[in-house]
Amino acid sequence: MNLNLDRLVPAYVREFEPYIPSKPDDELKKLYGCDHLYRLNNNENPLGPPPGAQEIIRRFQPPRGALYPSGDSFYLRREIGRVNGIDPDQVIVGNGANEVIAFVVKAFCQQGDNIITTDKTFAVYEWVATFSGIEARLVPIKDESFDDKGMLARVDGNTKVLFLCNPNNPSGTYWTKDRLISFLNALDGRQIVVVDEAYFEFVEEDDYPNGISLIRDYPNLVVFRTFSKMYGIAGLRIGYLAAGLPVADMIRRTCVVYSVNSVAQEAALACLRDDTGHIEQTRALIRESRSFLREELAKLKMPVIAGEGNYLIVKLQGSDTLAYRKLMREGIMIRPMTGFRYPNHIRVTLAQMEAMEAFMAALKKTLET
Numbered sequence: 001m002n003l004n005l006d007r008l009v010p011a012y013v014r015e016f017e018p019y020i021p022s023k024p025d026d027e028l029k030k031l032y033g034c035d036h037l038y039r040l041n042n043n044e045n046p047l048g049p050p051p052g053a054q055e056i057i058r059r060f061q062p063p064r065g066a067l068y069p070s071g072d073s074f075y076l077r078r079e080i081g082r083v084n085g086i087d088p089d090q091v092i093v094g095n096g097a098n099e100v101i102a103f104v105v106k107a108f109c110q111q112g113d114n115i116i117t118t119d120k121t122f123a124v125y126e127w128v129a130t131f132s133g134i135e136a137r138l139v140p141i142k143d144e145s146f147d148d149k150g151m152l153a154r155v156d157g158n159t160k161v162l163f164l165c166n167p168n169n170p171s172g173t174y175w176t177k178d179r180l181i182s183f184l185n186a187l188d189g190r191q192i193v194v195v196d197e198a199y200f201e202f203v204e205e206d207d208y209p210n211g212i213s214l215i216r217d218y219p220n221l222v223v224f225r226t227f228s229k230m231y232g233i234a235g236l237r238i239g240y241l242a243a244g245l246p247v248a249d250m251i252r253r254t255c256v257v258y259s260v261n262s263v264a265q266e267a268a269l270a271c272l273r274d275d276t277g278h279i280e281q282t283r284a285l286i287r288e289s290r291s292f293l294r295e296e297l298a299k300l301k302m303p304v305i306a307g308e309g310n311y312l313i314v315k316l317q318g319s320d321t322l323a324y325r326k327l328m329r330e331g332i333m334i335r336p337m338t339g340f341r342y343p344n345h346i347r348v349t350l351a352q353m354e355a356m357e358a359f360m361a362a363l364k365k366t367l368e369t
């Protein structure tokens with residue numbers, strides 16, 4: 001055999017450390033000896049999808065499994081366009097927002113180019129760049145927020161894309177509309193700016209910008225949204241980007257058609273048409289859980305960072321990975337933050353009160369042992 005992977009595989013792939021996904025719940029329960037598991041690790045919506053989307057999932061006709069879906073999510077893009085007041089051709093739907101990150105990197109970056117983001121954010125921007133052989137410049141987070149001046153200072157002739165997560169996962173901070181606009185003005189269209197708004201629907205602050213409404217003035221702006229978080233269909237894998245037409249037309253060249261399945265497209269459409277107050281109910285639940293957790297953690301003198309999104313990041317006295325294992329034994333799954341470069345921090349998804357109470361009880365117990 002003459003297989004020589006060192007010759008076949010680029011160094012940036014060989015050297016890339018693969019991400020190891022969590023085991024299925026049933027395996028974890030066996031491993032940690034717990035009979036119930038609260039999933040507070042992935043920022044999922046505990047209320048599930050809105051009723052209309054649940055109906056779509058229930059009613060899917062099995063023979064339709066044989067048919068390819070719409071290759072460009074036709075009806076869904078039309079609805080996203082209508083809801084946001086943009087042309088459906090400005091929208092590209094992907095197999096989760098994760099997939100559209102790769103579309104953007106492929107469309108704009110070649111060897112020698114770089115992207116800019118921060119060190120303590122959603123890691124997939126950095127990963128996609130790195131395993132594509134593109135340099136990821138990580139500007140240190142400042143006051144738990146993306147550092148606009150620091151990012152601008154790292155821009156050079158090979159910088160193609162700047163990734164911003166607003167609100168940031170995991171710190172929960174956000175840039176105001178003024179701050180985002182100043183940043184866009186400073187770049188003056190020379191690079192692509194991605195604003196990842198995965199948690200857009202959770203933010204209720206008046207000065208929080210709607211990126212899609214800025215696309216008209218900033219043709220270099222690309223906005224990500226997902227159906228995984230507020231809309232509760234993470235398991236169906238669907239998200240999208242919106243951009244100005246010329247930019248969207250370029251990104252579309254790098255898309256894999258048929259990557260978004262039929263059920264996901266139809267369920268997402270039903271999510272956008274929901275009129276049962278699902279978003280309001282979810283927000284109310286999150287508000288209650290957030291203030292409960294904040295109060296309880298304050299009593300324990302455990303600092304939390306910021307508060308936007310459906311998660312809280314908490315600083316521990318000791319190791320987050322140890323806390324993960326201890327909490328797992330109590331049936332609580334949180335996200336250790338070492339991998340997000342926040343050692344000794346955990347991120348907890350805000351969920352139903354029962355889960356929050358179980359989390360607090362388990363946390364107190366682990367602090368004692």
Ligand SMILES: *Cc1c(COP(=O)(O)O)cnc(C)c1O
Pocket residue numbers: 095096097098099122165169196198225226227228229234237238239
């Ligand atoms: C969850 C998340 C996404 C990706 O969501 P998909 O499930 O791939 O649609 C993207 N960005 C951030 C910041 C997230 O937290």
